[in-house]
Amino acid sequence: MLQIEKLTKRFGDKTAVDAANIAVDTPKMIGIIGRSGAGKSTLLRMVNCLSDATEGSIFFEGEDVTTLRGAAKRNWQSRCAMIFQQFNLVPRMDVVSNVLHGTLNKRSTAATLFNLYPQSDIHRAIEILDRLGIAEQAPKRAEALSGGQQQRVAIARALMQDPKIILADEPIASLDPMNAQVVMQSLRTIHEEDGRMVIANLHTLDTARRYCDRVIGMRDGRIVFDGTPEQLTTGVARDIYGADASFSEAATSTEIETLDRAEVRAAEVYA
Amino acid sequence: MADISLSGTPHSVDSIQASYMAQVQRRRLYGGLTLLIFVVLMVSGFNIADDRNAGGFWEGLHQIGDYPADVVSEAWEKRADLPALIAKFFPALVETINIAAVSTLIGAMGGLFLSLLGTRGLAKWPRLIPVFRRISDVMRAVPEIVIALVLIFVLGGGPVPAMIAIAIHTAGALGKMFSEVAENADLKPVEGLASTGASWSQRMLLGVLPQVAPNYVSYTLLRFEVNIRASAILGFVGAGGLGYELRNAMAWGPGRFDEAAAIFILLFGTIVFFDQVSSRYRNRLTEGQAQ
Numbered sequence: 161m162l163q164i165e166k167l168t169k170r171f172g173d174k175t176a177v178d179a180a181n182i183a184v185d186t187p188k189m190i191g192i193i194g195r196s197g198a199g200k201s202t203l204l205r206m207v208n209c210l211s212d213a214t215e216g217s218i219f220f221e222g223e224d225v226t227t228l229r230g231a232a233k234r235n236w237q238s239r240c241a242m243i244f245q246q247f248n249l250v251p252r253m254d255v256v257s258n259v260l261h262g263t264l265n266k267r268s269t270a271a272t273l274f275n276l277y278p279q280s281d282i283h284r285a286i287e288i289l290d291r292l293g294i295a296e297q298a299p300k301r302a303e304a305l306s307g308g309q310q311q312r313v314a315i316a317r318a319l320m321q322d323p324k325i326i327l328a329d330e331p332i333a334s335l336d337p338m339n340a341q342v343v344m345q346s347l348r349t350i351h352e353e354d355g356r357m358v359i360a361n362l363h364t365l366d367t368a369r370r371y372c373d374r375v376i377g378m379r380d381g382r383i384v385f386d387g388t389p390e391q392l393t394t395g396v397a398r399d400i401y402g403a404d405a406s407f408s409e410a411a412t413s414t415e416i417e418t419l420d421r422a423e424v425r426a427a428e429v430y431a
Numbered sequence: 432m433a434d435i436s437l438s439g440t441p442h443s444v445d446s447i448q449a450s451y452m453a454q455v456q457r458r459r460l461y462g463g464l465t466l467l468i469f470v471v472l473m474v475s476g477f478n479i480a481d482d483r484n485a486g487g488f489w490e491g492l493h494q495i496g497d498y499p500a501d502v503v504s505e506a507w508e509k510r511a512d513l514p515a516l517i518a519k520f521f522p523a524l525v526e527t528i529n530i531a532a533v534s535t536l537i538g539a540m541g542g543l544f545l546s547l548l549g550t551r552g553l554a555k556w557p558r559l560i561p562v563f564r565r566i567s568d569v570m571r572a573v574p575e576i577v578i579a580l581v582l583i584f585v586l587g588g589g590p591v592p593a594m595i596a597i598a599i600h601t602a603g604a605l606g607k608m609f610s611e612v613a614e615n616a617d618l619k620p621v622e623g624l625a626s627t628g629a630s631w632s633q634r635m636l637l638g639v640l641p642q643v644a645p646n647y648v649s650y651t652l653l654r655f656e657v658n659i660r661a662s663a664i665l666g667f668v669g670a671g672g673l674g675y676e677l678r679n680a681m682a683w684g685p686g687r688f689d690e691a692a693a694i695f696i697l698l699f700g701t702i703v704f705f706d707q708v709s710s711r712y713r714n715r716l717t718e719g720q721a722q
Binding site for chain 2: 256274275276279282283286287290295296298299
């Protein structure tokens with residue numbers, strides 16, 4: 161389905177991503193972990209064609225997306241949705257309009273200018289918002305929402321694109337633990353119910369372990385680990401993060417369970 | 432797994448869809464009405480202006496290319512003379528650029544003081560902020576050509592009145608732009624310097640200027656480009672430089688169009704040259720700021 165071959169990105173003499181090889185056959189939920197600056201974001205941005213690869217190629221269902229230009233490239237971008245750490249919504253527009261931005265690739269600029277979205281699209285946008293539990297926020301401005309709600313609007317925009325792949329670049333890094341759990345759970349639900357591939361950059365190990373089927377570890381631009389969450393032992397994690405024996409997962413955890421076991425059980429029942 | 436909702440008792444999706452659709456319909460209606468009013472006003476305004484126009488817009492429209500065509504065809508016939516003419520008018524070009532450069536420098540200094548004295552949070556005398564703001568309003572409200580005409584009447588023709596006229600306008604315009612940049616400056620360094628007992632001018636020099644310098648230089652370079660054009664135009668009213676020569680060449684009519692063409696080429700080349708130089712320099716400044 162998705163094949164990344166010897167993908168390399170250089171900024172001047174600095175190599176951000178160094179000959180990365182990833183092959184995915186069936187839609188999975190994949191977590192990419194690594195230190196800040198390990199090249200996780202650059203990798204995702206290249207898959208979405210937000211930045212060009214220096215070398216290498218990305219094949220999706222046999223088509224090399226790194227060579228796409230113009231309308232073909234924008235069409236690929238609409239099939240591969242992206243979610244950002246800072247949500248990247250248009251703050252002054254209402255929630256439904258932000259979700260409708262997911263259909264921009266199919267609309268002309270003139271229709272967009274006069275806000276002429278078809279009624280079916282508007283209804284679908286509100287249904288997606290309802291699925292994410294924020295339908296009541298529909299007429300509000302995006303900037304009036306909390307961080308967790310804004311991230312769910314961003315996920316709704318991604319779903320509106322009806323993509324094959326959802327890329328999530330640190331989706332929970334600026335959220336509190338409760339909202340982080342809601343957002344990760346939403347991504348997991350989308351993966352399981354719709355069968356979409358989800359690739360998420362995560363900076364906490366426990367999130368990757370808990371929600372992902374497969375974990376990829378990056379260090380200094382190279383892929384140093386690729387396996388199941390069970391194979392991700394503390395020793396391997398220390399290698400990925402280049403940490404010494406004092407490294408402890410609990411120290412960076414955003415999960416509530418590390419603080420209070422009882423609350424986690426409650427949350428799981430809830431979920 | 433499926434229910435990820437955090438809401439208490441949600442409205443039904445249908446009612447949310449219906450109320451949002453109603454809101455969209457209303458917005459489209461208002462948008463359509465605004466567009467309609469805009470089109471009606473534009474068309475009626477154009478018709479009124481066309482009625483009052485002495486020549487008539489549609490009758491004159493096809494003649495619009497006549498003058499440039501005359502100039503180009505005559506210049507093409509006498510193209511052998513063009514290099515000599517360009518060399519002949521080069522000193523006038525230097526005079527025009529000099530007027531622009533000096534007035535930009537003086538105007539930028541004036542604008543700097545007006546902006547620092549007219550920005551909330553930075554001003555030395557906060558109560559006088561409206562005074563300095565109105566001074567800069569007046570300076571940029573009066574057109575350069577009006578100031579230049581008055582000064583030429585008083586001081587006689589030449590580059591000095593033009594320089595003063597452009598400098599006054601530049602100070603007003605840059606004062607406004609500078610003060611918008613200064614409003615966004617971080618006040619923490621200023622407070623830090625104030626805590627050490629620094630004077631107002633020391634606080635501005637060391638606390639504010641390093642923050643705003645790239646933007647100030649960039650606006651000043653943009654203003655320099657504008658001023659080259661302005662100083663060429665002021666030549667028309669007797670301020671010397673390239674504009675004066677251009678008016679003479681144009682007023683003589685056919686026969687001197689080769690001179691007009693040479694001056695246009697010089698002016699165009701100069702503006703492109705300074706535009707390129709300053710945009711490259713401005714890019715470097717803003718990129719350097721981002722790093």
